[in-house]
Amino acid sequence: MTITAAADGSALGNPGPAGWAWYVNDDCWRAGGWPHGTNNQGELMAVLDLFRATAHVPDEHLRVLCDSQYVINSITKWMPGWKRKGWRKGDGKPVLNLELLKELDREIAGRKYTFEWVKGHAGHDLNEAADERARAAATAYQQGVAARSGPGFAGAPVAAVPSQAEASRADATPRADAMTGNAAGKDTRTATPAATATRNGAVPAAGAGPFGQTLFGEPDLFSELEAEAFVGTEASGKEPSPEEIVEALERELAGPDARGDIGRTGVLLHPDFMEIGSSGRVWTRDAMMMALEEGPGHPAELEILGADRIGTSAVLLTYRSYARQGTVLRSSLWVLDGTKWRLRFHQGTPEA
Template structure:
């Protein structure tokens, strides 16, 4: 049998009063939080507490519904490499939220589980229920009132826990190897940026006080293509517009959050850049087109930069392999 539960986090201000929750049904859920935390911390804590709450049912498969690509990738893809490097990323910087990740790593040992990405705020019943409870916990910390913690899953095996497990169960798919993630297929889209809390939103410096918008945008694009910039999640967060999207050369649609995490893990940029054009489409919009040359071949690229009133930010990018 399989226990299916949604796990979610919330932070008011991000960082700010934060909450987390997992939800199976109205009789089986739990929530908590902190006076100050981030959305990512809440997402991770919800998953950790779910593993802990079901530790007395090691024979049950755990099916975790999660709207955070950051959490899914951290637990199922990146954590083994981080552990080998002493919990450091490919650029040598410490992994964020490392203590929570270490505890999750211990909690999932010997467990059979898999993650499924679900779109947040899209009417998914379990996800909405977990989100409501996580946000309520964050609000309680903001207002200084008691948090509704929920009934939980039962501290030890017994009739209550067995009843909750039965209510949560469904026909089990083929089990994953013990302690390993069973792949669902990589999602290509997800809703909410998870990493805003990690960013330093400093104004973008212009190449010169009298530089034209076209020159500023070209300089920023070249900066974004440098490996040292791509591996710096704080800087990429400044350069990418909150609503940034990209259509990659494979046809995949990338969100801002997915691009930032991908660049941080794989920061290598193109070897050569040839600017083809820089066209001002309005007072606050510049379209930049260029060709990149790398070992994998050449690609034609277009970037749409917009000025948000304080700085230039990349709003859209598309790359197409050159024939």
């Protein structure tokens, strides 16, 4: 018998009130959350609780449907390499979300399972049901009301919905986590082709040349960045223009702080972000995140060539970047998503 379940996470603010959920059917699902967490932590917690909830049927094959490339690749691709390197990434920095990954490593040992990537918010019944419950849990924590936890898995031992402690331990020292785990047990993990490839093809290698070589992750940096970047204009009573905001955000993405903190810049990318890199390769947001998880690349200096407003909700920024590899002519399309500017498209062309 195969147990098919979707697992999903949600964070309102990222980080902010967070929720997670797994779903088999209306009579078999579970959800929970914390007052403060990230989307990735919610995704990891959903999968962890699913394995715990099915631990009493270890001989059943577990088919996990997940829209997070980060979670799938953490479990099916990166974990062995992280262990060999002492639970550090390719750039020598500690792996994020320590406690959750430790617990996942223990729970999957000896289990039979398959991960399958599904596109989120695309009408997949199980994924939509898990997403709805994860978001409901996050919303409940945001509003300070009780979150529905669901019936759970039939026959599973009664267990409390995980508290914030499991996520807060993983998030206690961002960028200073270290992942440990239990390598014991037979490794029966498998992954479908969709789980081991990005949306546009093969998994990118570290340092393969994505925009600035370093982007993305989770926390919302907008209010912090805008307060810091425009303190002078605020003091003079002048509101920063969209062009000024976009230029400041672009420089932030190219700077050393962003390159050293994958979580700081992720929210700047639009969910439909795409890049045509200087190598000619097409990058999606997920592919970029996976590449940066392995290695942040090198910082670059920017020479702004132009900032042109396109209507009221888009700015096209053109500039030249200077890095160790040479100069590249670049263009970035920033769009207004609600009240925040997010990077929708980027292209780089090596300068002759």
